[in-house]
Amino acid sequence: MDLSVSIGRLNLKNPVMTASGTFGYGEEYTDFMDPSVLGGIIVKGISLKPMEGNPPPRICETPCGMLNAIGLQNVGLKNFLKEKLPYLRKFETKIIVNILGKSIQEYVKIAKALDGAGVDGIELNVSCPNVKKGGITFGTDQRSLSQLINSVRQAVPSATIITKLSPNVSSIPDFAKTAEDAGSDAISLINTIPALAIDPETWKPRLANVTGGLSGPAIKPIALRMVWEAAQAVQIPVIGVGGILNSSDAVEFLLAGASAVQVGTGNFVNPRATSEIVEGLSAYLQRKNIHSVSAIIGKLKTP
Amino acid sequence: MHKLFTARVIENRPVNHKNYLLTAQPLAATAAPLPGQFYMIETARSLDPLLKRPFSYFRRTPDTLQFLYALKGKGTALMSTLATGQEIRVIGPLGTGYPPPPKGTAPLLVAGGLGIASLFSFAETLSKKLCLLYGARCRSDFLMLDEVDKLGCEVVTCTDDFSFGKGGKVTDVVSDFLSSSPKKRYTLYACGPLPMLAAVSDTARRHKIRGFVSLEENMACGFGACLGCAVRTVRGYKRVCKEGPVFPIEEIVW
Structure with a gap:
């Protein structure tokens, strides 16, 4: 059974990865599974300086999902390189680091340092506000997005760059195309959907940050639609994210056109989810008498 | 030892008007919990609720784990319908337990309502020299009083509405208790609603005694990955599920 897939220059042994911010720096899951069975680990978003995150x-x-406003809490680039990366390196899997910044310069600095440290890839979190451009988020403005990817591409010409797209746009194909044209090796989607939960008794929002990102099975149909649309718009690989709990969910994303998947909230529900999905994919292909996972990518039968 | 395991429901019964006691038997070898540690329990095999719920264990028998829980929302309502023989998925034991009292100090346990769930197993491990102050809003809110009596230690009960034991809030009872025995050195252990913990911590500070509180916060995973259960401490945010739920009183920024 051949589960391997290619993402840019990267060869993944299988299409199952963890979504940024749901797998910590790998330490928390070793009680439950062996991270080496994964195609890749997308490490929690790293910023130039440590960030303490939002108040509780x-x-x-929420029904079939959850809202989070963690506030990008992370140890910062320096601590990540010194304390977290050596540990992650022990696993026989691709280490892709999600990065975020308040300016293009910050993204470039982080990307260069990580590339120099030999990580396998970089995923751009473009849902942060661009402080220099008056707070507009990179991910919802095609020009800013293009400039950001271009700059990172030039700074780390040989690195695998994945751009994680925001679902908060009117046309996903446009943004997918922008990422491809600017030099991204792949796109991952979707990030969480901005949402609000209210306590009717206290009249207060349920999160201190008022709004948060919706994730989990509740967003899966939206993610599938966007992955399907994006996959038709670009030649580069698409990585599907959004509410994947099991191997059937993963198969749905592959059929919609995703070359790989990321599991996020599913890790919280079942810390063994990713490793069970790898096994489940293999069993699925065997049952269907298909020898390679790449044979089902984008094979959705539309009328 | 399995940290993610399946357990079979042995018994699931109401113990008063809003609380239940779940007895479940792990079907795999699991680590022995420390008093104060907790488990993430699947309340129903469904997408809604999606996440497991955190519960301190009340008591461990050779074969089973017992959990006291309150009917609070959709998850615990479904949990109360779990029938004998049903299998549930459980993660644990998780977090930190109550550290033993330093030499030369006597343990003073302060439970507010359901807070007894986490302190009971700790009380069982301590010598009978401990003192337990147990407060509730009203008489019918007390849990497992028969079991608490069997501990054989000094127990002071109180109710907010003066319907049972001493009248008044448990926080005032703690204050009176410490004032009436100024010579004795105590280590305080408290579990209960957040306002109670804040007040008890303040009392402990005023009486210059050290102690620990067990906190509660929304959490998605329970094992340190989601960073959802942050609590503000003097050294920045900490995870209730990992660095806690038991924290030294002086660390928490109330």
């Missing part, structure tokens, strides 16, 4: 409550559950 930071999460709440």
Whole structure:
């Protein structure tokens, strides 16, 4: 059974990765599974300086999903390189680091340092406000997005760059195309959907940050639609994210055109989810008598 | 030892008007929990609720784990319908437990309502020299009083509405208790609603005694990955599920 897929210059042994911000720096999952069975680990978003995150409550559950406003809490680039990366390197899987910044310069600095440290790839979190451009988020403005990807591409010409697209746009194909044209090796989608939960008794929002990002099975149909649209718009690989809990969910994303998938909230529900999905994919292909996972990518039968 | 395991429901019964006691038998070898640690329990095999819920364990028997829980929302309502023989997925034991009292100090346990759930197993491990102050809003809110009596230690009960034991809030009872025995050195352990913990911590500070509180916060995973259960401490945000739920009183920024 051949589960391997290619993302840019990267060869993944299988299409199952963890979504940024749901797998910590790998340490928390070793009680439950062996991270080496994964195609890749997308490490929690790293910024230039450490970030302490938002005040609590930071999460709440909603029907078939959850809202989070963690506030990008992370140890910062320096600590990541010194304390976290050596540990992650022990696993036989691709280490892709999600990065975020308030300016293009910050993204470039982080990308260069990580590339120099030999990480396997970089995923751009473009849902942060561009401080220099008056707070507009990179991910919702095609020109800013293009400039950002271009600059990172030039700074790390040989690195695998994945751009994580925001669902908060009117046309996903336009943004997918922008990422491709600017030199991104792949796109991952979708990031969480901005949302609000309210306590009717106290009249207060359920999160201290008021709004948060919706994730989990509740967003899966939206993610599938966007992955399907994006996959038709670009030649570069698409990585599907959004509400994947099991191997059937993963198969749906592959059929919609994703070359790989990321599991996020599913890790919280079942810390063994990713490793069970790898096994489940293999069993699925065997049952269908298909020898390679790449044979089902984008094979959705539309009328 | 399995940290993610399946358990079979042995018994699931109401213990008063809003609380239940779940007894479940792990079907795999699991680590022995420390008093104060907790488990993430699947309340129903469904997408809604999606996440497991955190519960301190009340008591461990050779074969089973017992959990006291309150009917709070959709998850615990479904949990109360779990029938004998049903299998549930559980993660644990998780977090930190109550550290033993330093030499030369006597343990003073302060439970507010359901807070007894996490302190009971700790009380069982301590010698009978401990003192337990147990407060509730009204008489019918007390849990497992028979079991608490069997501990054989000094127990002071109180109710906010004066319907049972001493009248008044448990926080005032703690204050009176410490004032009436100024010579004795105590280590305080408290579990209960957040306002109670804040008040008790303040009392401990005023009486210059050290102690620990067990906190609660929304959490998605329970094992340190989601960073959802942050609590503000003097050294920045910490995770209730990992660095806690038991924290030294002086660390928490109330």
